[in-house]
Amino acid sequence: MSRTSLREPMPHPTLAAEDAVVRVRGISKTYGDVEALRNVDLDVARGKLTTLLGPSGCGKTTLLKIIAGLIPATAGEIVVNGRVVSGPGPERAFVFQDFALMPWATVMRNVAFGLELKGIGEAERRRTAQRYIDEVGLSGFESKYPHELSGGMKQRVGIARAFAVNADVLLLDEPFSAVDEQNRRKFQEDLLRLVALENKTFIFVTHSIEEAVYVSDRIVLLSPRPGRISQTIDPAIDRSASPDEIRRDKGYLDTVEEIWNGLRHYAE
Ligand SMILES: Nc1ncnc2c1ncn2[C@@H]1O[C@H](COP(=O)(O)OP(=O)(O)OP(=O)(O)O)[C@@H](O)[C@H]1O
Numbered sequence: 001m002s003r004t005s006l007r008e009p010m011p012h013p014t015l016a017a018e019d020a021v022v023r024v025r026g027i028s029k030t031y032g033d034v035e036a037l038r039n040v041d042l043d044v045a046r047g048k049l050t051t052l053l054g055p056s057g058c059g060k061t062t063l064l065k066i067i068a069g070l071i072p073a074t075a076g077e078i079v080v081n082g083r084v085v086s087g088p089g090p091e092r093a094f095v096f097q098d099f100a101l102m103p104w105a106t107v108m109r110n111v112a113f114g115l116e117l118k119g120i121g122e123a124e125r126r127r128t129a130q131r132y133i134d135e136v137g138l139s140g141f142e143s144k145y146p147h148e149l150s151g152g153m154k155q156r157v158g159i160a161r162a163f164a165v166n167a168d169v170l171l172l173d174e175p176f177s178a179v180d181e182q183n184r185r186k187f188q189e190d191l192l193r194l195v196a197l198e199n200k201t202f203i204f205v206t207h208s209i210e211e212a213v214y215v216s217d218r219i220v221l222l223s224p225r226p227g228r229i230s231q232t233i234d235p236a237i238d239r240s241a242s243p244d245e246i247r248r249d250k251g252y253l254d255t256v257e258e259i260w261n262g263l264r265h266y267a268e
Contacts, residue, residue: 021046021169021201022067026076028226029062036062038226039076044169048217049195049202053209055263059227060205061097061173067203068094068171080169090118093167097174099154101146107133108142110157114165132160135197136190152183159191163198172204176211188215189243196239209263213237213255214246221262231262 022044029037036059044050052060065071067078069087078085080092088094093114101110109116112129120128133142136156146154155175162170176184192215195202206212212219213235221231235255237246246252 019043019045021081022203023079024063024067024076025079027063027066027073027078028075029059029066029071030074035226037066037073038228040222040227040229042220042229044201044203045218046201047199049191049204049215050218050220051204051206051212051216052220052222053206053212053259053263054222054227054230055224056207057225058222059225060222063222063227064094064171064173064203064205067169068092070094090165091168093162093165093170095158095162095170095172095175097177099146099158099178101154101157103146106143106145107138107149107157110146111160111164114161118165128164128166129160132163135163135194136160152179152187155179155187159194163194167200169201169203172202174205174207177207184211185243191215192239209256209259210247213252213259219259221259233259 020043022042024040024042024044027037027040028035040063052063054060062071066073067080067085069078069085069089069092080089102113105113108126108129111133112125115125115128130142133139136159138153138156138160141149141153146157149157155178159175162172176187179187188211191202195215204212204215214237216235219233219235220229221233222228223230233255235252237249237252239246241249
């Protein structure tokens with residue numbers, strides 16, 4: 001049912017200019033005397049979901065935040081849609097691990113917040129926000145405050161907010177880590193639906209090999225700190241199958257096993 005292609009170590013995966021929305025060039029990052037990333041080169045394909053996977057502390061979040069323009073690199077540059085990144089920009093939206101919602105604002109206001117910052121009028125803000133509130137399954141909760149929501153619902157608000165600003169690139173830092181397994185699976189399915197529907201580029205950080213294989217077009221494996229790209233893997237899962245079929249598929253299971261074998265010695 002599915003075809004799995006495992007690529008050999010490919011330290012400098014490059015794409016033609018029109019296919020790459022994000023180009024990571026020679027990125028290194030040092031925090032004081034901690035070397036987090038060393039000379040990372042990566043091209044991220046337009047309209048695809050690319051996952052950063054690797055042992056704890058290998059610099060996944062650091063790389064995502066550098067792409068977002070939230071922290072500066074020590075060396076190298078990030079190019080998005082042909083422009084060198086010098087800070088956050090409207091073409092990139094970041095979904096934080098801890099949701100980062102405004103506790104004093106309703107679901108509607110939280111989702112519409114990025115549009116408010118852009119100076120978009122209230123009627124249009126509400127229309128756009130409502131569309132994404134509906135898409136993430138939060139219809140009826142528009143007037144609730146974050147403390148009235150479960151962790152999973154808060155995460156949906158964070159995702160709806162990122163979608164509402166209509167960024168080309170969505171940067172998701174372990175967005176499902178704070179929710180239970182059942183909700184996590186539901187989110188993975190929702191994410192795949194949104195990827196198909198929205199035709200945006202996703203860069204996703206996770207600890208979970210299964211999650212990475214389930215959702216990704218491409219998985220970029222990072223070595224332990226200082227993080228470098230050790231391998232890229234294109235799971236090539238047949239997404240037309242049901243979630244249960246995918247999880248039982250031999251190609252899926254073999255890819256999980258192969259990645260686990262690659263990472264096992266870091267965990268031991
Ligand atoms: N603000 C900071 N100041 C100092 N060191 C930092 C800072 N942020 C991250 N680090 C260090 O840089 C390294 C990479 O951290 P980062 O959070 O990017 O890794 P990660 O792969 O996302 O980790 P995890 O999977 O555990 O979330 C770690 O050793 C971390 O302790």
